[in-house]
Amino acid sequence: MMADSGPKEVAVIGNTELTSAELDNNIINTMVEIEKGTSLLRKMEISVAEAEKRTGKNTVNMQEIYTVYLIETRPVDALTEGITPDSLWRRYSEFELLRNYLLVTYPFVVVAPLPEKRAEIVWHKLSADNMDPDFVERRRVGLENFLHRVASHPVLCNDNIFYIFLTEDKDWKEMVYETGFQAKADSRLKAVNAAFRVKNPDGRFTELKHYSDELQTVLSQLLRVRARVADRLYGVYKVHGNYGRVFSEWSAIEKEMGDGLQSAGHHMDAYAASVDDILEEEEHYADQLKEYLFYTDALRAVCRKHELTQFELEMVALDLACKKQQKEELVTGTVRTFSLKGMTSKLFGQETAEQREAKLQVLEQQLKEGEEAVKEKNTETDEFVKTAWVDIERFKDQKDRDLKEALISYAVMQISMCKKGIQVWTNAKECFNKM
Amino acid sequence: MSACTPKSLASSGQKPIQEMCHPLGAEEAVLTPSPDVRNITSSIGEKDQILPNGTPVETSSPSSSSSLLNRLQLDDDLDGETRDLFVTVDDPKKHVSTMETYITYRVVTKTTRVEFDLPEYTVRRRYQDFDWLRTKLEDSQPTHLIPPLPEKFVMKGVVDRFSEEFVETRRKALDKFLKRVADHPVLSFNEHLNSFLSAKDLNKRQGLALLSKMGESVKYVTGGYKLRGRPVEFSAMGDYLDMFTQKLGTIDRIAQRIIKEQSEYLAELKEYGPVYTTWAASEAELQGPLEGVASCMANCSIALDELTQDMSGDFLPVLREYVLYIESMKAVLKKRDNVQAEYEAKLEAAALRKEERPTAKVPTDVEKCQDRVECFNADLKSDWDQWQNNKTQDFRQLLTGMADHNIQYYEKCLAAWESVIPVLQDKQPQETETEED
Numbered sequence: 101m102m103a104d105s106g107p108k109e110v111a112v113i114g115n116t117e118l119t120s121a122e123l124d125n126n127i128i129n130t131m132v133e134i135e136k137g138t139s140l141l142r143k144m145e146i147s148v149a150e151a152e153k154r155t156g157k158n159t160v161n162m163q164e165i166y167t168v169y170l171i172e173t174r175p176v177d178a179l180t181e182g183i184t185p186d187s188l189w190r191r192y193s194e195f196e197l198l199r200n201y202l203l204v205t206y207p208f209v210v211v212a213p214l215p216e217k218r219a220e221i222v223w224h225k226l227s228a229d230n231m232d233p234d235f236v237e238r239r240r241v242g243l244e245n246f247l248h249r250v251a252s253h254p255v256l257c258n259d260n261i262f263y264i265f266l267t268e269d270k271d272w273k274e275m276v277y278e279t280g281f282q283a284k285a286d287s288r289l290k291a292v293n294a295a296f297r298v299k300n301p302d303g304r305f306t307e308l309k310h311y312s313d314e315l316q317t318v319l320s321q322l323l324r325v326r327a328r329v330a331d332r333l334y335g336v337y338k339v340h341g342n343y344g345r346v347f348s349e350w351s352a353i354e355k356e357m358g359d360g361l362q363s364a365g366h367h368m369d370a371y372a373a374s375v376d377d378i379l380e381e382e383e384h385y386a387d388q389l390k391e392y393l394f395y396t397d398a399l400r401a402v403c404r405k406h407e408l409t410q411f412e413l414e415m416v417a418l419d420l421a422c423k424k425q426q427k428e429e430l431v432t433g434t435v436r437t438f439s440l441k442g443m444t445s446k447l448f449g450q451e452t453a454e455q456r457e458a459k460l461q462v463l464e465q466q467l468k469e470g471e472e473a474v475k476e477k478n479t480e481t482d483e484f485v486k487t488a489w490v491d492i493e494r495f496k497d498q499k500d501r502d503l504k505e506a507l508i509s510y511a512v513m514q515i516s517m518c519k520k521g522i523q524v525w526t527n528a529k530e531c532f533n534k535m
Numbered sequence: 536m537s538a539c540t541p542k543s544l545a546s547s548g549q550k551p552i553q554e555m556c557h558p559l560g561a562e563e564a565v566l567t568p569s570p571d572v573r574n575i576t577s578s579i580g581e582k583d584q585i586l587p588n589g590t591p592v593e594t595s596s597p598s599s600s601s602s603l604l605n606r607l608q609l610d611d612d613l614d615g616e617t618r619d620l621f622v623t624v625d626d627p628k629k630h631v632s633t634m635e636t637y638i639t640y641r642v643v644t645k646t647t648r649v650e651f652d653l654p655e656y657t658v659r660r661r662y663q664d665f666d667w668l669r670t671k672l673e674d675s676q677p678t679h680l681i682p683p684l685p686e687k688f689v690m691k692g693v694v695d696r697f698s699e700e701f702v703e704t705r706r707k708a709l710d711k712f713l714k715r716v717a718d719h720p721v722l723s724f725n726e727h728l729n730s731f732l733s734a735k736d737l738n739k740r741q742g743l744a745l746l747s748k749m750g751e752s753v754k755y756v757t758g759g760y761k762l763r764g765r766p767v768e769f770s771a772m773g774d775y776l777d778m779f780t781q782k783l784g785t786i787d788r789i790a791q792r793i794i795k796e797q798s799e800y801l802a803e804l805k806e807y808g809p810v811y812t813t814w815a816a817s818e819a820e821l822q823g824p825l826e827g828v829a830s831c832m833a834n835c836s837i838a839l840d841e842l843t844q845d846m847s848g849d850f851l852p853v854l855r856e857y858v859l860y861i862e863s864m865k866a867v868l869k870k871r872d873n874v875q876a877e878y879e880a881k882l883e884a885a886a887l888r889k890e891e892r893p894t895a896k897v898p899t900d901v902e903k904c905q906d907r908v909e910c911f912n913a914d915l916k917s918d919w920d921q922w923q924n925n926k927t928q929d930f931r932q933l934l935t936g937m938a939d940h941n942i943q944y945y946e947k948c949l950a951a952w953e954s955v956i957p958v959l960q961d962k963q964p965q966e967t968e969t970e971e972d
Contacts, residue, residue, distance in 0.1 A: 332800035518949035529938035
């Protein structure tokens with residue numbers, strides 16, 4: 101299906117129709133790496149090729165400007181069947197909807213995070229603007245990364261809603277709502293309540309929650325300090341540009357020293373200018389850290405779900421135990437626990453044998469149901485723990501791999517920066533020697 | 536002494552204007568004294584420079600200074616065989632007495648000059664003594680450019696006068712001062728320098744010094760004489776010094792700003808590394824790599840600290856020294872102007888008198904004035920050329936030094952990061968700490 105321009109009231113800024121030729125012209129293609137052992141990515145290449153501004157009326161009928169992203173899909177190679185090249189536009193809120201659906205539908209999965217909605221941790225005041233082209237570009241990369249994460253996940257990649265998100269523009273939203281996932285969503289209140297009152301959570305999940313809190317704290321701090329370091333580094337480099345100017349002025353009043361000074365000044369200018377590229381590259385490292393910062397939310401979500409299921413199990417088991425005790429009391433006639441009924445019967449007379457029998461029957465039934473419920477919950481909990489833990493291990497391996505790569509590329513960046521520094525100052529030194 | 540007939544000031548010294556080189560260019564050509572003085576050169580040896588009765592030598596003939604300059608010019612740099620006076624300032628020591636605490640420096644002299652009784656001397660001097668020497672030199676050699684001393688006053692509380700860094704910076708500057716004086720063809724023969732280098736106890740006669748200083752300055756701040764025609768080369772010198780001072784000021788400000796920015800960068804860096812260590816504590820597989828990164832950053836911080844210290848210690852003081860140097864040079868130029876102005880005034884007065892009484896002889900004080908002007912100009916000119924040479928060398932050294940410091944900084948950081956790569960790749964773990972150069 102060819103790309104539709106979306107709802108009828110949308111107008112594209114500056115463009116009426118996007119011809120395929122124009123698409124080809126504008127494409128900034130980032131080709132995906134096929135990860136081994138994944139189902140969808142083995143067949144399909146996914147890229148978020150482009151970003152564009154649109155205007156439209158929002159829910160309160162006011163004009164707004166928003167950005168849309170072009171999702172392109174194509175078969176991996178000529179032999180792959182079942183995939184046709186396709187492209188469609190999606191906005192950020194649709195990605196959010198997709199993610200929420202996945203979170204609710206697969207609560208045992210550590211679902212990849214989306215890139216920042218708003219630019220928050222920035223090193224240069226300029227890029228705090230959502231409409232800033234650099235921010236939009238980094239968000240485009242982040243969204244593509246998100247799609248790759250999902251498409252390479254052993255469970256998520258098979259989801260139909262996800263597939264349609266990538267391939268079908270019409271009515272996708274309706275389809276998502278039709279799944280009724282919103283009803284399945286656990287309320288935050290319920291989750292918090294469970295967290296407080298659960299008695300025997302699985303120790304591994306408690307540890308995991310603790311770890312994700314620590315990771316969040318340390319990564320936030322790291323990103324903040326890194327931004328400040330970048331700011332300072334920028335200052336150091338830029339001030340050297342002043343040497344360029346003063347050496348040039350000075351060379352004008354010198355006879356012998358003039359040439360050497362002048363050329364040295366040019367190297368100082370080059371040095372000052374080089375910091376822009378250096379810091380631009382470092383942003384990529386920051387984005388990698390940010391992804392894992394946001395991942396901690398997903399980790400906590402899985403822990404919360406465990407607490408909830410465990411809590412529900414405990415509630416059901418408690419209920420069963422209660423009922424058992426009630427039966428026992430009824431059968432033996434002893435009232436071990438204080439109850440209003442007991443009091444009233446004491447005051448107003450005993451029950452008849454029929455009444456007792458009836459009660460017993462009800463209790464028996466309830467006991468049976470209770471035992472079923474406990475069995476069910478047990479299975480549910482076990483299942484959850486099992487599947488969640490598989491995914492958590494998968495996540496841990498992915499995290500270790502990715503962050504190691506990130507650190508390596510960061511070190512490589514630093515090495516390159518040092519080499520450039522040596523080069524510039526060596527050049528300047530040669531000029532000084534010629535003075 | 537040569538008897539010069541009064542003539543209009545068309546040139547400085549014996550050279551006609553056309554033959555004078557541009558003051559901004561280093562003297563490549565040998566400054567030859569003009570023919571009528573050459574025969575006198577051989578008879579005037581170095582001995583005449585220091586008159587035993589202590590008379591200031593400002594009236595020394597230009598020929599002797601230019602013959603010396605001649606000798607200098609033939610051997611391009613003084614590190615050659617002609618140098619016969621070597622001085623060093625080292626070994627600072629703290630002295631504590633009931634009255635005060637101060638630092639003395641050891642001054643070692645090695646020489647073959649006959650003016651010195653012994654071939655070697657070792658004395659201890661304090662800053663005050665250097666200051667005394669400089670004042671004496673200024674007084675007794677007012678036509679010459681006297682090298683500057685490091686700043687005298689330091690704000691107590693802001694700078695620690697007894698810190699290793701401060702003392703070392705000062706020592707280097709004092710050493711430079713003394714070496715420049717010792718290398719100067721005229722100043723190095725000054726009797727006060729001799730005393731400074733050799734006397735056990737510097738009987739400074741400070742009272743006398745003050746008096747003579749006043750006397751000299753009165754002589755040279757001759758009031759009321761208006762300068763008619765300053766030779767273009769001296770105007771050029773003045774202009775150059777003004778512009779150069781300005782540039783030095785700018786460079787000083789930039790260097791300070793860089794140091795400030797680097798310090799703030801360092802402060803952030805010192806916070807940055809430890810966060811990786813904190814993170815490492817909650818990781819398993821990543822612990823090694825993260826700690827590697829943390830220690831790498833610690834090494835980079837150390838390297839940056841060293842860079843800032845080096846620049847503060849080596850770079851800034853030399854800039855400041857030159858600013859002081861230029862100030863004293865401008866003062867000398869002013870003195871020269873005054874001497875010339877006085878001469879012009881007296882000459883005009885004499886010319887007027889000559890009109891009235893044509894048979895009257897040229898008054899001797901006019902001749903004296905002319906002598907003074909010509910000697911001053913010659914001394915100044917030769918000192919200027921030498922100063923230009925020294926300046927080029929000093930700044931070449933200063934700027935290459937700055938480049939070197941930065942190169943070393945980057946090399947240290949490079950080594951640190953390169954050594955951490957195998958740790959990150961989880962190869963056979965190597966040394967995560969780098970060796971400092």
